[in-house]
Amino acid sequence: MSVVTRFAPSPTGYLHVGGARTALYSWLYAKSQGGEFVLRIEDTDIERSTEQAKQAILDGMQWLGLNWDKGPYLQTERFDRYKELIQQLLNEGKAYKCFMSAEELDKIREEQKLRGEKPRYPGTWRDRTDHPEGESFAVRFKNPLDGKVIINDHIRGKIEISNTELDDLIIQRSDGTPTYNFCVVVDDWDMGITHVVRGEDHINNTPRQINILEALGAPIPHYAHVSMILGDDGKKLSKRHGAVSVMQYRDDGFLPHAVLNYLVRLGWAHGDQEIFTLDEMIEHFSLDAIGQSASAFNTEKLIWLNQHYMKSLPVDEVSAHARWHFEEQNINLTDGPALEDVIAIQADRVKTLKEMAQISGYFYEDFANFEEKAAKKHLRPVARIPLETVNDKLQAIVDWNPENIQRAINQTADELDIGMGKVGMPLRVAVTGGGNSPSLDLTLNLIEKEKVAQRIAKALTFIANRENS
Structure with a gap:
């Protein structure tokens, strides 16, 4: 099969x-x-x-x-097929016309509830032939009155439902439209469905559908009801x-x-x-x-799985999905590094692709302002000379690559006899606008040398204004 x-x-x-x-x-x-x-x-x-x-x-x-x-x-688009089979069941005496109004049925069900009974249609029109002319009617399926339905569920094992628990289901409404339970049966039959996997909320529908399938002479699929x-x-x-x-x-x-x-x-x-x-x-x-x-x-x-896949999938697969998020942030990816290169150095720093796009804009566009907290801490007057010095060394680089960028930062710290943080953090805020980024050698490598110079100049102006205020 x-x-x-x-x-x-x-x-x-x-x-x-x-x-x-x-x-x-x-x-x-x-x-x-x-x-x-x-x-x-x-x-x-x-x-x-x-x-x-x-x-x-x-x-x-x-x-x-x-x-x-x-x-x-x-x-x-399949209503003609449903109506054809509903008429077949009517012709074979396996379905019947029901002229009971919704109001009448509601009244019966209320009375059943008061008596402590399960609300159900009492089969009033099941065997009647005195059909009133010109009145609308629903079509009900003649559910078997005895026996039981056995479902060998792939998840829940053997399920048995007595037919006495099931009433005569409406398979065509009074407006002529077929109902869900009938359409599902016909579709599964016509489409050759062998295995039905669906939620446990459908368990009550399954015995009704099996009875309709048997009335049509259709094969019964396997069922698996998921919790x-x-x-x-x-x-x-x-x-x-x-x-x-x-x-x-x-x-x-x-x-x-x-x-x-x-x-x-x-x-x-x-x-x-x-x-x-x-x-x-x-x-x-x-x-x-x-x-x-x-x-x-x-x-x-x-989230843990998402981080795993951002880091472990081929970067071109990740970029195919990340691109949408950058575009949603109105980031123009044509003016900057290849998105794959940004993903390669950002993937292990974020939880989601949306977060990646939110923190990666500086690779593609200039920022209007520095982050207030980062600028207050790192763009102080004491940072002016380290920024000027490292900028001179960065602009002197002929082959712009991570190794030469890191060398320029190290030489600046050695030359000024200061810690790496006194060079790196002001440089990071100057170039990225904030205090967080991948390592500076990798980050600056993805930003054009001229743009790095422009941003350092902007930071120096910020420091100068701070000195004069």
Whole structure:
């Protein structure tokens, strides 16, 4: 059997962390079995579905690199198929027209609650043929009245649900639109889905869908219901725990490699291994190795992974993602060093790509002002002679490279008989605008010699004004 999995989000919001993990597990299983991965957009909730949300899902999937083999399919483009099969079930007596109004059903359910019963549709129209002409109706599926549904879940083991617990599900609303549970069944059948990986909140839907599949004579896929993701406080993951949208993690400066590596470990394990390449995930992934317990999201762990990938990935891969953040900071990368060179000396100093862009602007553009605290401490009158001296030596360099830059700084300290910090810190503030940067030899090497001279001159003017004030 050729494995086919699917990810089927509703376009009513962004691609959230839980959905992304489900998509990743489905994708990995398909790839690990040499199968296919299908993307389906379940947009039957027309009132809540939006083009913006649909695009957010596609953007999130593409950013994560979870490319689909088929799709994206839209359910709203398949209404004719659903209606054809609904009519088939009506013709075969496996579904029926229900003329009960919403108000009448609500009243029945309230009465059931008062009696301590489970609210459910009582099957009023199940066998009636006295259909009133001209009145709107819903179509309900005739759920079996006896027996049970058995689900051999890859994560939860054997699940049994008695058919007496299930009422007759609406499969077509009174406005003629098909409902979620029916569309899912038809789609999974038509698209040859062999394995359904989805959240545990769908467990109640699964027996209903299996009964519909059997009524249609369709094969039953394998199921794996994944536990929810909790915040680090043990409560359901929400915005109060930080970003929950996949693209928010992109905006916050995380690499997709880090997000994928983190998500795959939220419920799945391969021994004690923490860091996985995508190929390793595919090689080792198994549905049966997914745990049943809910997983707690830990942002600090994600940050640790992000730092690991910023330092360990090929620099051109990091720069492909970092470029977006520099552009978001309105930094013109055409007037300065190669971005790859900046990443190489900044990657181990920051937590995110966004932070890297925020502290690296001085490589590409002049700054308007020095950081107040750094200037107050290091651009004092005592720093004037060291700055003038090191500037002369720097400008005398013919071959502008880290070794010669460091030599000029060392010679200045020796010549003036002062500590390295008395030269280095004023120079750092003068050239970068602040008190933090990679080592000066590497930092200055990525800034043009003429620009270094201009910035030192600006610092000397600042010192002069301070002396005269």
